[in-house]
Amino acid sequence: MDNRIQSIVLMVVGAIVFAVCLLGDMIGLGGNGAVIGWKQYSGAVVGLMLFMFGLHIALHHTGTSS
Numbered sequence: 001m002d003n004r005i006q007s008i009v010l011m012v013v014g015a016i017v018f019a020v021c022l023l024g025d026m027i028g029l030g031g032n033g034a035v036i037g038w039k040q041y042s043g044a045v046v047g048l049m050l051f052m053f054g055l056h057i058a059l060h061h062t063g064t065s066s
Helices: 003-022 038-060
Strands: none
């Protein structure tokens, strides 16, 4: 897979995971709407890490994978 496509996929998936985890209570996935729990924070961190890894690939690995 081309590194550019891989980085875009990672950034999009990371952003979606991040948004769903932090907005889970608003869209009806969470329990208590007044509190963001540890599972939501953990998921948001994972989503942010995926996004940042995709950004790293996009910025530092300009060629195609072998």
